[in-house]
Amino acid sequence: MTDAPWSTLLMEKTDLITPMAIRVAATLRLADHIAAGATSPEALAAQASVQPAALHRLMCHRVGAGVVRLTESGAYELTELGEQLREDNPTSGRAWLDIDGPIGRGDLAFFQLLESVRTGESVYASVYGQGFWEEVNADPELSATFDDRMAASMEWVLPALVAHGDWSKVRHLVDVGGGSGTLLAAVVENWPGMRGTLVDLPGPASAAAQSFTDIGLGDRCTAVAGSFFDELPRDGDVYLLSNVLLNWDDTQAINILSRCAEALAADGRVMVLEGLLDVQSDVTELDLRMLVYLNGRMRTRQEMQKLGAAAGLKLDAVTDFGHARSLVEFVPVASGRESAGPDAGN
The missing domain is CATH 3.40.50.150 (Vaccinia Virus protein VP39)
Structure with a gap:
């Protein structure tokens, strides 16, 4: 049993900042840019087309999360965990976390989970203006990405x-x-x-x-x-x-x-x-996704x-x-x- 205060344990399980920081980095393909040689803060910001000071703050948090590390020269370097965000990694999780992709967009609807629990209904349409399938089927890029993920x-x-x-x-x-x-x-x-x-x-x-x-x-x-x-x-x-x-x-x-x-x-x-x-103990998360995304x-x-x-x-x-x-x-x-x-x- 850990001696950490109860609030610390709860914060570790309810933290929204770290998951969003990693998802933003996945969407910006930061791991791919670092692997391609953009290892300085300035070069990485230029490749990702983002504001340099804001990116620096994001990267500082990701260092603490163990996704990247800073070398003695001040360059960014991927950790073993960070390597899994590279698109060319066979175990890559980048596309699943991409906020611009169908799964990432669906996951952002979880900010309205309370409403789904109160009503028993999907909240996807209330967040994006149309249902999950309507949006995916109307957008060839989203549709192709979804089929690739499946x-x-x-x-x-x-x-x-x-x-x-x-x-x-x-x-x-x-x-x-x-x-x-x-x-x-x-x-x-x-x-x-x-x-x-x-x-x-x-x-x-x-x-x-x-x-x-x-x-x-x-x-x-x-x-x-x-x-x-x-x-x-x-x-x-x-x-x-x-x-x-x-x-x-x-x-x-x-x-x-x-x-x-x-x-x-x-x-x-x-x-x-x-x-x-x-039968499977690891599908309760998917069950909640089905509630929030699709009914x-x-x-x-x-x-x-x-x-x-x-x-x-x-x-x-x-x-x-x-x-x-x-x-x-x-x-x-x-x-x-x-x-x-x-x-x-x-």
Whole structure:
């Protein structure tokens, strides 16, 4: 037990200054400028197009936060932590913190968290004048950045998904709301007998189609512009929803699952890839994001089971993939297959 005063402990957990200082530095790409040689205060201010004295004050706080250090000559040098803010670092967190990006903008809406807790509603529109999806879909740059971030977040779980079960029997995989197509391409590429269809709004669908062509999968993967609230391409063996249902309230989530159930082949299944509150312990932060950004929510296994039942599906298996991801598998109620129940796979 520490002897620090209670106020100090609370301040460490509630500090807004340090996180904002790091986010501003990420937005200004200060780590990239330092790595490129702008190590003096004057050179760094010039590269970032900011006021030098104000930047100096920001950098002094970041030294205290352990993100940069000052050399004896007065130059800035990145610490090991600061290196993770470089864009070319494989473990970079810069884009997630960029205040001008979709996730950074969403996080700034947390300053209105009190209103979300009081009302149970998203505050994103009250902060920015329109809802999260309306803003992202209306701005090609925000949309592309969002799809890139989602693709990056899937890198850790792709091997587990590809290795899961017997994909050899899947002739047609439909990735619903598939964004950049990274996930669909990874599975199809590993199974030569499989073809894939991605369904998303026109911008992401067009980008995914180009990506399929670029990586040599244009003859096996197609991208269809559409909404998961509308009729989906039919007779897929698997309909995959990756980080989709958590964005929506129960009514909309049931609508999405119903569209998948309507289109599903008789012996097919619906796979939902996202975190579960009673499986992963690290998704409570994301749950609050869904409240503030979107009126969405994370769910438990039993809550997923109820959504499926309302859409004519029964929960067949749940597999913990780690990295805040579970794979929830549904089969049609009329399939006659015995469900393993909500605890399957754990």
